[in-house]
């Protein structure tokens with residue numbers, strides 16, 4: 001379809017839009033910034049890539065969002081297009097005062113050019129198909145792989161020499177018959193130990209077209225990182241099994257995002273993958289054995305770019321698959337992506353980022369210096385090893401409160417309760433602590449239950465040796481079966497939060513940064529739903545800072561992958577960040593055991 005220019009004032013932004021599409025529809029997709037709002041009260045949702053790209057991190061941090069990207073989940077108050085000060089208009093209008101942060105410019109590095117190639121017509125013309133293409137695009141034979149050569153004779157003749165040439169830098173990725181120059185797509189992938197998320201983006205506009213997430217199928221071979229490594233250790237057959245599983249899943253994801261968006265997989269030319277060191281190595285088929293043995297050295301740390309066909313990914317075979325760099329055995333490309341997305345390397349003040357996943361990571365620092373450590377949290381908060389745990393999907397209990405002396409549950413999509421996800425788990429423990437149903441050591445306190453309201457008391461029980469709290473009886477919140485929180489579940493959460501909280505405490509100690517010197521604490525993790533900061537504070541998952549200094553930034557590792565996908569400058573920046581991060585090994589520190597044990601307990605009310 002033909003495109004035409006749409007210019008939006010006062011921002012002065014010009015968009016290339018499809019002819020016939022409404023102005024509003026054209027403006028949506030996070031390109032015009034005219035719909036910006038500032039959150040005045042209520043939970044500020046984690047930023048999307050469009051918030052980061054179009055508004056810039058400074059405005060995002062001040063609570064600005066693009067309303068076309070935000071869904072209303074709770075009661076909120078927002079101010080529409082607020083004129084904060086003159087500077088704001090200038091930032092959005094393009095005249096940037098000195099020192100104001102730049103929103104990111106989209107330049108994914110992939111270009112497509114429509115050219116008309118003159119085909120040889122006479123036998124004595126000493127030329128070839130390849131030379132004809134190289135002449136048209138100004139490249140040399142070294143820029144073209146044998147794979148692309150195989151497609152040339154057909155591609156050049158299908159539309160009488162009219163072809164679209166896709167390149168990444170100087171490298172020719174494909175030569176396609178006809179005009180396909182508007183079809184430029186990429187994938188940002190976060191391979192976590194427990195879950196894997198793939199997003200499909202349009203590389204010219206940065207628009208997210210589809211997203212899919214699922215459990216990492218390697219989990220059947222070990223839930224946490226160490227057991228995953230142990231499975232692959234010194235056994236090439238098992239390593240191969242893990243690699244096949246993850247590549248199989250990524251190919252399913254590719255199929256699904258293409259189906260959902262109508263994009264053809266051959267139009268995907270760039271893929272950015274982030275993940276912890278073990279996931280990174282396994283994806284590449286590199287033996288992670290020594291990552292699991294002291295001194296936990298990774299096999300490689302530098303950023304790597306390879307062709308999709310080398311990994312058997314079913315996108316364009318020549319698509320560039322870019323793996324972000326690694327810091328250390330247990331501080332992987334996912335931590336680098338978090339630092340990239342949260343702009344910690346650019347911050348004049350000291351900030352802390354806590355990424356809660358199966359292998360949690362904590363980062364602390366400013367533009368002066370960054371420290372990182374791994375906090376091997378258990379997969380509890382992603383639903384694994386919890387009796388009725390599940391991911392943040394339809395029917396997951398994601399919010400728990402106590403009203404009129406009894407539990408009140410909220411489920412995702414208001415669907416019948418199926419189980420409990422990470423944010424629900426944290427909420428449930430927080431409210432039960434407040435009510436006195438759980439004591440500060442984490443014990444379900446049956447001995448003092450008579451102090452509690454009858455309805456809450458009737459949910460606490462001991463079956464055999466096991467203490468538990470019934471969250472939903474069959475029929476309550478539509479539950480088909482009883483959903484309980486067991487004593488063991490609470491212990492799992494304590495291990496997990498103990499690891500994360502002690503990681504943050506140790507970094508603060510090593511860097512000499514007391515709580516009052518931490519300007520901001522960012523809570524990251526792919527919970528899929530908002531995590532209550534109040535509950536996270538109540539259970540001591542994060543340092544006890546005043547609430548306004550804490551914000552939930554969503555799946556920052558994925559956001560970092562999306563930034564590196566859409567901007568080559570950001571991908572270079574990731575390399576600089578990785579080189580600058582100082583890895584701190586907690587286990588080796590003499591204070592660690594004591595701090596960890598302390599952090600396992602809950603803060604006393």
Ligand code: FES
Nearest residue numbers: 027030032033068
């Ligand atoms: S409507 Fe254009 S950015 Fe939201």
